[in-house]
């Protein structure tokens with residue numbers, strides 16, 4: 001298997017956060033990542049999906065789009081919402097910045113995504129939505145036997 | 147949670163068969179099914195996805211579309227391909243009928259789907275593709291505490 | 293799916309571990325046929341005690357091995373089947389041609405040395 | 408995520424089992440605050456030895472409890488953190504305000520009776 005892809009659409013509901021990261025982990029598992037690498041991906045996906053639900057859609061009705069593309073030992077993950085969008089991406093990505101301190105958000109979501117993935121790119125349009133693109137290359141593939 | 151839905155698109159590759167049934171099982175798990183009920187769903191999904199890959203797309207390039215809708219304790223599962231379609235659905239659904247005995251197919255796929263789900267509906271158009279709609283209601287929901 | 297082979301006299305025991313679907317069926321078929329083609333084997337025992345999942349693609353593999361060995365005068369038997377997988381087998385009527393045993397020991401006892 | 412509460416003198420031990428994300432955070436927060444509001448508690452110990460997963464929503468819950476108890480003169484500590492979750496904590500700088508202990512026993516020893 002050289003390349004493989006999947007696309008998942010879920011309701012923007014908090015009970016789907018764990019489903020979303022489980023699906024991505026199951027898809028990526030074929031690359032035989034270490035438990036740490038798998039946890040990194042799950043955590044980053046959890047952050048991005050949670051943001052789509054609480055910030056993008058303000059915890060109202062909506063759909064979150066998740067796509068994964070495996071190319072050799074690299075996975076490209078995109079998480080998209082058609083929600084309110086981000087006005088100032090630079091500010092949003094600052095550690096500890098949150099627009100929802102009342103919801104006890106830590107403002108660490110983007111920082112976690114940046115730390116746990118090799119790269120992250122954010123594009124957003126006010127009133128149109130937000131697209132997070134993250135990439136990670138797994139080292140462990142070199143140890144594979146089959 | 148009263149209703150919840152998801153839609154998954156995967157490459158028509160045999161290595162995605164186990165991924166597909168794992169995803170549906172993970173989605174349905176929130177209904178707290180028995181292990182037997184969960185196995186029924188996994189088996190039926192495996193049959194339909196496999197058919198899309200080998201029969202619908204003749205093991206060539208294509209996309210398989212899987213959607214799940216949970217409504218109370220019932221799950222509706224649709225598996226669709228945009229492949230060759232089925233000429234005679236009645237014949238296709240007969241136990242032991244297979245158009246690919248050379249591939250050692252058993253001809254039991256539809257029979258398994260019928261036996262393991264509460265209902266199954268097949269619509270197909272030659273050259274356009276096939277849509278399998280299956281439904282199952284879980285008894286075990288009555289035992290749930292939360 | 294991982295496979296373990298063990299030859300006891302002229303019986304080949306194939307222990308199936310994991311999930312048997314269309315994807316794994318291709319590999320399973322190929323590996324078993326390679327063993328049979330090496331010669332010295334009359335009967336085949338599928339030990340399913342570690343098989344967690346099987347769909348109708350698994351039936352195809354077993355029926356295919358049945359046909360192959362029957363033409364050589366041997367037989368195929370199955371052992372250690374869990375209830376979920378048993379339902380797939382029952383639906384197909386495969387038990388008319390392939391006998392089922394509770395466990396591997398009983399299957400071997402019944403087949404004898406495969407002479 | 409399931410929660411287990413144990414009160415030791417004026418220390419409340421909250422054992423977190425499973426996955427702590429935004430979805431479970433809401434329930435966790437509510438249950439802990441209900442316990443605190445009942446009175447008699449000064450310090451809070453998050454026993455994370457059975458927590459398999461946590462994202463930044465978990466940080467929010469812990470910082471929120473820290474603020475609440477600090478205003479009442481108490482403190483929050485964490486114990487039994489696995490390496491993956493430790494990385495999330497470290498990124499946030501939370502260890503400047505919430506101390507971490509290897510295990511529950513050490514945390515309790517340090518806090519004393521919470522008088």
Ligand SMILES: Nc1ncnc2c1ncn2[C@@H]1O[C@H](COP(=O)(O)OP(=O)(O)O)[C@@H](O)[C@H]1O
Pocket residue numbers: 047051052053055056057081083084085086092093097098099100105106107108109110111130463
């Ligand atoms: N999908 C999104 N749609 C709209 N705004 C977003 C989205 N994701 C993040 N943001 C904005 O960026 C801020 C920082 O996000 P993050 O670092 O994840 O912290 P937190 O979720 O804890 O607020 C959020 O508070 C929000 O204002």
Ligand SMILES: Nc1ncnc2c1ncn2[C@@H]1O[C@H](COP(=O)(O)OP(=O)(O)O)[C@@H](O)[C@H]1O
Pocket residue numbers: 193197198201202203227229230231232238239243244245246251252253254255256257276348
């Ligand atoms: N998605 C599909 N597209 C085209 N033909 C199909 C599809 N699914 C099933 N069929 C036809 O129906 C027949 C019976 O299917 P099934 O009962 O699953 O048995 P098997 O897969 O073992 O052949 C297949 O052999 C094929 O001819």
